[in-house]
Amino acid sequence: MTGIATVRGERAARVxxxxxxxxxxxxxxxxxxxxxxxxxxxxxxxxxxxGQRMAERLAELDVDxxxxxxxxxxxxxxxxxDAEWPVGLDDLEAPPVCLWVLGxxxxxxxxxxxVAVVGxxxxxxxxxxxxxxxxxxxxxxxxxxxxxxxxxxxGAAHEGALAVEGVTVAxxxxxxxRPYPSGHAGLLRRVQVDGLVISExxxxxxxxxxRFLSRNxxxxxxxxxxxxxxxxxxxxxRNTARLADDHLRVVCAxxxxxxxxxxxxxxxxxxxxxxxxxxxxEVAEAVGPIGELAPRKExxxxxxxxxxxxxxxxxxxxxxxxxxxxxxxxxxxxxxxTEVRGALGALDLAGLARRHGEGWRRPPGR
Amino acid sequence: MTGIATVRGERAARVxxxxxxxxxxxxxxxxxxxxxxxxxxxxxxxxxxxGQRMAERLAELDVDxxxxxxxxxxxxxxxxxDAEWPVGLDDLEAPPVCLWVLGxxxxxxxxxxxVAVVGxxxxxxxxxxxxxxxxxxxxxxxxxxxxxxxxxxxGAAHEGALAVEGVTVAxxxxxxxRPYPSGHAGLLRRVQVDGLVISExxxxxxxxxxRFLSRNxxxxxxxxxxxxxxxxxxxxxRNTARLADDHLRVVCAxxxxxxxxxxxxxxxxxxxxxxxxxxxxEVAEAVGPIGELAPRKExxxxxxxxxxxxxxxxxxxxxxxxxxxxxxxxxxxxxxxTEVRGALGALDLAGLARRHGEGWRRPPGR
Numbered sequence: 001m002t003g004i005a006t007v008r009g010e011r012a013a014r015v016x017x018x019x020x021x022x023x024x025x026x027x028x029x030x031x032x033x034x035x036x037x038x039x040x041x042x043x044x045x046x047x048x049x050x051g052q053r054m055a056e057r058l059a060e061l062d063v064d065x066x067x068x069x070x071x072x073x074x075x076x077x078x079x080x081x082d083a084e085w086p087v088g089l090d091d092l093e094a095p096p097v098c099l100w101v102l103g104x105x106x107x108x109x110x111x112x113x114x115v116a117v118v119g120x121x122x123x124x125x126x127x128x129x130x131x132x133x134x135x136x137x138x139x140x141x142x143x144x145x146x147x148x149x150x151x152x153x154x155g156a157a158h159e160g161a162l163a164v165e166g167v168t169v170a171x172x173x174x175x176x177x178r179p180y181p182s183g184h185a186g187l188l189r190r191v192q193v194d195g196l197v198i199s200e201x202x203x204x205x206x207x208x209x210x211r212f213l214s215r216n217x218x219x220x221x222x223x224x225x226x227x228x229x230x231x232x233x234x235x236x237x238r239n240t241a242r243l244a245d246d247h248l249r250v251v252c253a254x255x256x257x258x259x260x261x262x263x264x265x266x267x268x269x270x271x272x273x274x275x276x277x278x279x280x281x282e283v284a285e286a287v288g289p290i291g292e293l294a295p296r297k298e299x300x301x302x303x304x305x306x307x308x309x310x311x312x313x314x315x316x317x318x319x320x321x322x323x324x325x326x327x328x329x330x331x332x333x334x335x336x337x338t339e340v341r342g343a344l345g346a347l348d349l350a351g352l353a354r355r356h357g358e359g360w361r362r363p364p365g366r
Numbered sequence: 367m368t369g370i371a372t373v374r375g376e377r378a379a380r381v382x383x384x385x386x387x388x389x390x391x392x393x394x395x396x397x398x399x400x401x402x403x404x405x406x407x408x409x410x411x412x413x414x415x416x417g418q419r420m421a422e423r424l425a426e427l428d429v430d431x432x433x434x435x436x437x438x439x440x441x442x443x444x445x446x447x448d449a450e451w452p453v454g455l456d457d458l459e460a461p462p463v464c465l466w467v468l469g470x471x472x473x474x475x476x477x478x479x480x481v482a483v484v485g486x487x488x489x490x491x492x493x494x495x496x497x498x499x500x501x502x503x504x505x506x507x508x509x510x511x512x513x514x515x516x517x518x519x520x521g522a523a524h525e526g527a528l529a530v531e532g533v534t535v536a537x538x539x540x541x542x543x544r545p546y547p548s549g550h551a552g553l554l555r556r557v558q559v560d561g562l563v564i565s566e567x568x569x570x571x572x573x574x575x576x577r578f579l580s581r582n583x584x585x586x587x588x589x590x591x592x593x594x595x596x597x598x599x600x601x602x603x604r605n606t607a608r609l610a611d612d613h614l615r616v617v618c619a620x621x622x623x624x625x626x627x628x629x630x631x632x633x634x635x636x637x638x639x640x641x642x643x644x645x646x647x648e649v650a651e652a653v654g655p656i657g658e659l660a661p662r663k664e665x666x667x668x669x670x671x672x673x674x675x676x677x678x679x680x681x682x683x684x685x686x687x688x689x690x691x692x693x694x695x696x697x698x699x700x701x702x703x704t705e706v707r708g709a710l711g712a713l714d715l716a717g718l719a720r721r722h723g724e725g726w727r728r729p730p731g732r
Contacts, residue, residue, distance in 0.1 A: 022679075022700030052702035056693070126623055208698060209682035255621030255633060257492055258644035267621060270642045278624035278633050313388075316575035327422070332574060334388030336418035 003058045004041055013037035014079050014098040015063045015202070020054040021097075023200045024214035029094035037097065069203045073177050075102040086111040088221045091247045096200035096218065102176045103192035105144075105167050110196065111222045114144035114169070115287050116244070118219060118237045119153025119229035120262045127230035127262060130254055131156035132163070134227060137280025139166020143287070146171060146223050148215060149184050149191070153229045153237075158191055165194070171222070172199040173215040174207035216240040225250030225287030227277060231265030238265045241274065250287045252277040307346075310335055314343035315352055315362075323359025369424045370407055379403035380445050380464040381429045381568070386420040387463075389566045390580035395460035403463065435569045439543050441468040452477040454587045457613045462566035462584065468542045469558035471510075476533050476562065477588045480510035481653050482610070484585060484603045485519025485595035486628045493596035493628060496620055497522035498529070500593060503646020505532020509653070512537060512589050514581060515550050515557070519595045519603070524557055531560070537588070538565040539581040540573035582606040591616030591653030593643060597631030604631045607640065616653045618643040673712075676701055680709035681718055681728075689725025 007016045014037045021028050027050065031040040044051045070077060078084045078099045084107050089095045101107055115138050117131060131153045135145045139161035147154040149170040161168035170191045172180060176199045179185035188197055200218065201211055216236060220226055220243035228251075231237040241251045251274040256263030270276045275286045281294035307315065317332040318324075326344065330337045344360055347353035354363040373382045380403045387394050393416065397406040410417045436443060444450045444465040450473050455461045467473055481504050483497060497519045501511045505527035513520040515536040527534035536557045538546060542565045545551035554563055566584065567577055582602060586592055586609035594617075597603040607617045617640040622629030636642045641652045647660035673681065683698040684690075692710065696703045710726055713719035720729040 025700075049702060049705065052704060053696075053700060056696040056702060057700075126625070130624060210679055210699070254624060255629075255636075255642070256624075257622055258496060258620060259492070263621075264644070267642055267644050270621075270636065271648075276621070276633055276636045276642065278630070282637075313576055330419075330422040333576070334391075334419060334423075336415060336422060338418055339415065 003061055004044065004054075007041060007061075007063055008038070010037050011077060011079055011098075012063045012067075013041045015066050015077065016041055016061060017097040018200065018202050019061050019063075019066060020057050021050075022210060022214070023096060024094050024210075024217065026094040028097070029092075032097065066202050069177070070100055073102060073203060075100045075176050075203065077101075078107060084108050086222050088223065089218065091221050092217060099198050099200055100176045100203060101196055101198045103196035103198075104194050105169075105196050107169070107196055107198065110144035110167050110169055111146070113142060113288075114146050114223045115283060116146045116219045116223040116226040116240065117153070117157035117229060118147055118226060118231075118240050119157075120231055120235055120237065120265075121150050121152040121154075122232075122262065123152035123156070123230050124256075124260060124262060126256060126260075127153055127254075128156040131229045132160035134229065134254075134280050134283065135160025135162075135168070136164045136166070138283060139164050139168065141280060141284045141288075143284065144169055144195075144223075146219055148172075148212075148219060149180070149188060149197075151181055151183065155184055155187060157229070158187060161195070162190055168195040169222070170195070170197045171215055171219050172197060172207070173201070173211040175199055175201055175203040175205040177203045178206070180207050212236065213239065217243045220244040220249060221247050223249065225252060225283070227252040227254065227283050228266055228269055228274075229254045230256065230260075230262040231269070232262050233264050233268065235262075235265045238269065241269055245274075250275065252283055252286050254278065307350075310339055311343045311346050314340055315347055318347070318353055318360060318362050320362045323356040323361040325358055326360070329360065369427050370410065370420075373407060373427075373429055374404070376403050377443065377445055377464075378429045378433075379407045381432050381443065382407055382427060383463040384566065384568050385427050385429075385432060386423050387416075388576060388580070389462060390460050390576075390583065392460040394463070395458075398463065432568050435543070436466055439468060439569060441466045441542050441569070443467075444473060450474045452588050454589065455584065457587050458583060465564050465566055466542045466569060467562055467564045469562035470560050471533050471535075471562050473535070473562055473564065476510035476535055477512070479508060479654075480512050480535070480589040481649060482512045482585045482589040482592040482606065483519070483523035483595060484513055484592060484606050485523075486597055486601055486603065486631075487516050487518040487520075488598075488628065489518035489522070489596050490622075490626060490628060492622060492626075493519055493620075494522040497595045498526035500595065500620075500646050500649065501526025501528075501534070502530045502532070504649060505530050505534065507646060507650045507654075509650065510535055510561075510589075512585055514538070514585060515546070515554060515563075517547055517549065521550055521553060523595070524553060527561070528556055534561040535588070536561070536563045537581055537585050538563060538573070539567070539577040541565055541567055541569040541571040543569045544572070546573050578602065579605065583609045586610040586615060587613050589615065591618060591649070593618040593620065593649050594632055594635055594640075595620045596622060596626075596628040597635075598628050599630050599634065601628075601631045604635065607635055611639075616641065618649055618652050620644065673716075673718075676705055677709040677712050680706055681713055684713070684719055684726060684728050686728045689722040689727040691725055695726065 135157040145161035226244040253266040253269040285294040501523040511527035592610040619632035619635040651660040
C-alpha cells in the first residue's frame with residue numbers, strides 16, 4: 001500500500017504496525033511472527049480487511065516523527081529481541097509489536113522479579129491503605145511493583161513502592177507522553193525517576209476502552225503474579241487476574257468485609273482458586289522462588305503449649321489468684337490426686353505453678 | 367469400688383460415668399465400647415489410675431438425684447442407641463457417654479441438616495452482623511444452627527436463627543441448668559423453646575477450660591460443617607474448625623479486613639484450605655447436599671456482553687454524548703469503515719447505537 005512501501009527495517013516496521021493497528025491483534029501477531037515485521041507490513045493487501053483498516057490511518061503514519069517525538073520525550077523504543085525486552089510478554093498470543101519506555105530502570109531487569117498490584121478505581125480507604133502497604137512491602141523485598149497508574153488501588157501501589165524508594169512500573173493504555181489520569185501526572189513523573197512508564201501504543205495515542213483491556217494483558221504477563229486488592233464483581237482487575245491465570249501466573253487476592261462491594265470480586269477470586277493474602281510476606285511467598293516462606297501466623301505461644309496432656313489439664317485448672325488444694329485440683333481436673341501431685345511437681349519446675357501453704361496457684365504474670 | 371457396685375443398668379451407668387470422669391476420655395470410651403457402660407463401670411479397679419481418679423468424686427455420685435434434677439429442669443437424658451441420639455457424635459474417638467437435653471426440638475432431627483456457626487467472643491460489630499445474617503439465612507434454608515452460646519459470634523448466630531423462628535442448638539460446657547455466660551440466660555431460655563440446649567456434663571457442673579475444649583469437639587461433629595465468622599490466631603474456634611476437618615466435615619471461614627486481628631484466624635483457615643464464604647447461600651452450597659448451588663456472583667450483565675468482537679469494539683468506542691462519524695469511529699476503533707458501518711447496523715438493531723445526522727452515539731441510558 002502507498003505510504004507503507006517506504007518503511008524500511010524491522011524497528012521502523014514495528015513502529016508503523018503500532019501506529020496503523022490496535023494492540024492485541026492476534027492476526028497481526030501471527031503474520032509478524034511468520035515473516036518478520038517489515039515483510040509482513042509490505043505484504044498487507046489493500047483489498048484485505050486488515051488493509052482496509054490500516055488505510056483509515058495511513059494519514060497518521062510517520063515513523064520518523066514518532067521516533068523523534070519519543071526521543072524528545074526521553075522515551076526509548078524497545079522491540080522483541082532487544083536486551084531490555086521483557087520476555088514475559090512473549091507468552092501472549094499477540095505480544096505488543098513494540099514498547100515505548102520512559103524512565104531510569106531497565107525493563108527486563110525490573111520485571112524478572114515483579115508483582116502486579118491492581119484493583120478498583122473506586123477503592124475504599126481500607127483498600128488504599130492495604131495497596132500502599134503491599135506496594136511498600138513488595139518493593140522492600142526486591143520486587144518490581146507493576147500497576148496501571150489508575151486512581152484508587154493502582155496509584156496507591158505505585159505510591160507505596162515509591163515511599164520506600166522501590167522500583168515501580170506504570171503500564172499505560174495511552175501514549176507515555178499523555179499522563180492519564182491527569183490527576184496522576186505528578187505520580188507518573190515520580191515513577192519514571194527510578195522506575196518506568198511504558199506503553200504499547202505510540203506517543204500521542206488516547207486511552208480507549210479497548211486499549212485498557214489490551215494493557216491489562218501486559219500487566220498480567222510482565223509479572224510473575226498478580227494481587228487484586230479490591231475489585232467489584234465486574235472489575236477490570238478480575239480480567240487482569242484471569243489473564244494472569246491463563247498465562248500460568250500466580251493470582252492472589254486480598255480479602256475484606258463481606259459487606260464491601262469492592263471486596264466481592266476478591267472473594268470470588270479466592271473462591272475460584274486464587275490465593276488469599278493478607279500482607280506482602282504472603283504475596284512474596286506465593287510469587288517468589290521456592291523457599292521464600294512467609295512466617296506462619298500462629299500467634300504468640302502460650303505457657304503450657306508443650307506440656308503433656310495431664311500437666312496441661314492441671315495447669316488449666318490452676319487459679320491465678322486464690323490458691324487451691326491438690327484435692328480441689330483433682331476434683332476440678334478429673335484426675336487422681338496422685339496425678340495432680342505429679343503434674344504440680346512438673347509445673348513447679350517449669351515455673352508455671354507456685355505453692356502457697358497447702359494450696360497451689362499460678363505465679364503472677366504467667 | 368464402693369458406691370459404684372449399686373449402679374444398675376446401662377442408662378444409670380452412663381450417668382455415673384458422666385459424674386465420675388471428665389468428658390472426652392478415650393480410655394473410658396474404649397472400655398464402654400468393649401463391654402457396655404454398666405460392665406465397664408463395675409470392672410474399674412480401685413488401684414488403677416482411672417479408679418483413683420473416680421474415687422476423688424465418689425462422694426458426688428448419686429444417679430437418682432442427677433436424674434431427678436434433670437426431670438425437675440425438664441431436661442431429658444439421651445444416650446447412644448436412643449432414637450434422638452445424634453449419630454454424628456459417634457464419629458468421635460470418645461463420644462459423650464450421655465447427653466442432657468433441654469428444649470422442644472428433637473436433637474437427631476435438628477442435627478441431620480445443621481451447621482455450626484462459631485467465632486470470637488471479642489467479636490467486632492462487623493462480625494456480629496455477619497454471624498446474625500448467617501444464623502438467619504441458614505435457619506431460613508432449613509439448617510439447624512449449632513453454636514456455643516458464648517458472647518460475640520456464638521450468641522449472634524443463635525440470635526439470627528431465632529429472629530427468623532429457626533431452630534438453633536446451644537452446646538454448653540457446663541450443666542444445662544447453669545446459664546453460661548450469665549448474660550446469655552435470656553438467650554438460652556429463648557433457644558430452648560423451639561430449639562435445644564444440650565450438654566455432656568451433668569446438671570450442676572461448672573464450665574472449665576477442659577470442658578470447653580471437649581464441648582468444641584461436639585459442635586464440630588454434631589454438624590455437617592463449621593463456619594468460623596471471626597477468630598483470632600489462637601482462637602478456640604480454629605480448634606473447632608480443625609476438629610471439624612479431622613472428622614471430614616466442611617470448614618468455611620468468613621473473610622474480613624486484613625487489619626482486623628479477629629479476622630486473622632479466618633484468613634489463616636482459608637489459606638489452609640477452608641472455603642471462603644460471604645453469605646448463607648455459599649455456606650449452604652458448601653455444606654448442603656449436592657445440587658444446592660449458591661447463585662454465582664458475576665454482577666449484573668452489561669449491554670454488549672453477548673456481541674461479536676468487532677461490534678463490541680465499536681460499542682466501546684461509541685460516545686454517550688456528542689455523536690461521531692463512521693470515519694472517526696474507524697480511527698478510534700482501529701477497524702475499517704466498512705467494518706464500522708456493519709457493526710453500527712447491528713448495534714442500531716440491538717438498540718445500542720443511534721444515528722444523529724452524520725454521526726452516531728449511544729442512546730441515552732444504555
